[in-house]
Amino acid sequence: MRKLMSAVLALSLFGAPVSAQQPADPYAPAKAIVADVNRIVTPNGVQENLVVTLGGARQAINVRGADRANPILLYVHGGPGAVEMPFAWSFQRPWEDFFTVVQWxxxxxxxxxxxxxxxxxxxxxxxxxxxDDAIELIDYLKARYAKRKVFLLGHSWGSAxxxxxxxxxxxxxxxxVGMGQAIDFRAGERMGMDWTIAQARKAGNAEAVKAIEALAPYPASGPFTIDKADGWRRYAIPYGSLMADRPDPTLYFQTPRLSPDYTxxxxxxxxxxxxxxxxxLWxxxxDVSFAKVHEMKxxxxxxxxRTDYTVPSPLAAQWMDRLKAPAKKTIWFEHSxxxxxxxxxxxxxxxLINDVRPLADQE
Known part of the structure; x- marks a missing residue:
């Protein structure tokens, strides 16, 4: 769902291969600064990288929080394959005063x-x-950190x-907690493509309209491949489907170069x-769909x-309108x-502080 950039940007996104002429990590000095600024120093804090076995596969997690007494928030990343761990240093530190945050x-x-x-x-x-990997991980976290329950935040593919x-x-x-929530994969692709075509027509971009229309019969039938998914998103991103006011996210995707947790x-x-x-996986x-789920426990x-058409937010909002749950709330971000x-x-x-964290105290 979030192979967001084409192969022509792969070098700038992932970094050039390490060679004999390059230092082991040219970003090491900057990473050391980031690591120190974000270091957990509170007496009851936690900051550790672990490898756990889930469903027979070894998998890496990062756990950070200022107070082990806080509830755990498990962040389930998008993609498939779009890990959040190397980006988390840029936004997550304030969360860690209120939650023990787990990147997986x-x-x-x-x-x-x-x-x-x-x-x-x-x-x-x-x-x-x-x-089921996520369920095993939650059981592991509950046991390791002596918790009864956790919060789960699913983003993009991770929301499914x-x-x-x-x-x-x-x-x-x-x-x-859903962010960039997927409800129905085929319906989401169709809505995103239609929105992008509409934006392209407004901009007079006949090339984009033609290219997206040529993807038919996707997503209704035919091969459901990542090439088809990327085929329209490459035009949607400059119109703000990924970041509302950042039509060129190239530099953002270099964030992992400064991550203390990524070599x-x-x-x-x-x-x-x-x-x-x-x-x-794509x-x-x-045919994954939650459209017929009408009640949650x-x-x-x-x-x-508001302008998420990478995974169209209107579908999630409509689903929430129909949903029955002990408590529910849709929060809109108007410039996102x-x-x-x-x-x-x-x-x-x-x-997270006002609408999510208090729910741990109500149990």
């Missing part, structure tokens, strides 16, 4: 890509397996994983793992960007698209 590189993605044989992992890459967890095991969660080798694994994950999610909160956590970070923090 899913099977086949990021650091986890290098921990397993891709040929062995590929047949296991289904939504159900990712859902997260919502699946909330449906199967609501007892594990204080609440489910040059990890960045290379991120690039290869993203390609592997999207190519393998065809398998064509736990609180549900949606954090939606698919990435509110970096587009309007203060307002996202406000929502």
């Amino acid at each position: 590189d899913q099977r086949g993605a990021g650091k986890s890509y290098a921990l397993n044989d891709p040929k062995v992992i590929a047949p296991t890459m289904t939504l159900d397996r990712y859902r 994983v997260g919502l699946s967890v909330a449906i199967k095991r609501p007892d594990l969660l204080y609440a489910y 040059p080798e990890d960045r290379k694994a991120w690039g290869v793992g993203s390609e592997f994950s999207t190519t393998t 065809p398998r999610v064509a 736990l609180p549900v909160i949606m954090l939606l960007g 698209a698919h990435m509110p956590m970096v587009e309007e970070p203060g307002l996202v923090l406000k929502a």
